Amino acid sequence: MIADTHGEAYSRSREDYLKAIFWLESSGGAAQTSAIAELLDIAPPSVSGMVKRLSESGLLEHVPYRGVQLTRTGRRAALRMVRRHRILETYLTSKLGYDWDSVHDEAERLEHAVSDELIERMAIALGNPRYDPHGAPIPTADGKIEKPDLMPLTEIPLAATAELRMVSDKNPELLRYIASLGLRPGVGFEVVARQPFRGPVTIRFLDSHHADQVIGNELAESLHCEVVEKEVG
Amino acid sequence: MIADTHGEAYSRSREDYLKAIFWLESSGGAAQTSAIAELLDIAPPSVSGMVKRLSESGLLEHVPYRGVQLTRTGRRAALRMVRRHRILETYLTSKLGYDWDSVHDEAERLEHAVSDELIERMAIALGNPRYDPHGAPIPTADGKIEKPDLMPLTEIPLAATAELRMVSDKNPELLRYIASLGLRPGVGFEVVARQPFRGPVTIRFLDSHHADQVIGNELAESLHCEVVEKEVG
DNA sequence: CTCATAATTTAGGTGAACCTCATTTCGGGA
């Protein structure tokens, strides 16, 4: 039996699985056992076992040896966790002075402990934000999530003007580095050069307080951007 | 292995035991197995088992069939939990609009999940408060706690002037009732009547926006007060 | 001082969630 019922709560583990499976589904179709295992750092046989229990609870469809898919209920529960995580990250950065590179772990623990009421109070205190500090969209309380149409910096055409919109929250060093370049969600730039053979990309900030920046391919792939029209007038 | 190390964390259960034992020690000497069981709503044999594990970990001294006492380490860990709980309650009420009767449960879950850093950030945002919303003293980060010298309303002498200082946070209905009477920590009053045979006490508020209140014996016992000198001038 | 009763502990068992090692299944190249 779960310790406290704060709304409709599953165990901490189950919540983590649901979130992981949601994440895998959103970025590449069906979730394989091995991918879940990798993401959660759990041995594959343990994942098999939990997957069975979760599908017996009606949270996901499991086709043995094939993969796994969230049911409507599972998806709702997963989105609830995503909302919690992102509201928490936003609250911690804007109300308690956390840096955007250090909120992830704190949110990761708190998301299992807070009540729905607390999350909604935080959301109200923040003015119902639509994006978290890393630019990721925050699902609404009734489980709707915006699906932004972004592309990695590596695919922005030369000479195009674009805006950084979203960065993964999982790697603190990467986030610190990005911030040190002057890059944050919402910052606009132009692609002024690109080296061939998966080489680095050079960008020029629109409001040029900073010099041009050369960005390696691997980093560029994790910067999710939107091409924007050039400012007219 | 515990899921995440946020500072020096024990399991949720262990933290609950430590807090319960600390509470029992502060209000009546050594903690008996049955008292712990009662407080945590756990069967006595389960408590025996956990007590053994906790004393093997050096968190408490256990004299079989006698009782249990926190070691220095155990006491430190317990005070850390008390600090967490009380900072959380204070933060939730003053920054997120919770009522004082509804914070207890939320704090009870969060106290196991927050990091030391988050607690200290909350404490700073609150201006390092010394008391929680129920008037209970908040231990400092280095584990010191004020021991206020209070007496229940039942023991305040007739005609004396006193101030409500502390109320238990555990019973929401009781808290709502107290608030409805106009009573909160810090409110001053005079004892104007007392019925014999554990009968009710009548109090008159010093700043009399409210009429006199008649308070039953049981309630009066849970109102921890301090006798104050009459205002001079 | 003895003994009943209450408190405590021991014994044995459960479920959740993990592990390792062994086996089964799938899918693609010879």
Next chain:
DNA sequence: TCCCGAAATGAGGTTCACCTAAATTATGAG
């Protein structure tokens, strides 16, 4: 088509924290 390696599952074991039922210990009344 056959077969090999990777992926998935099965089998069996661990730890934590709980349970009930049965023994044990302490205590206070006579």
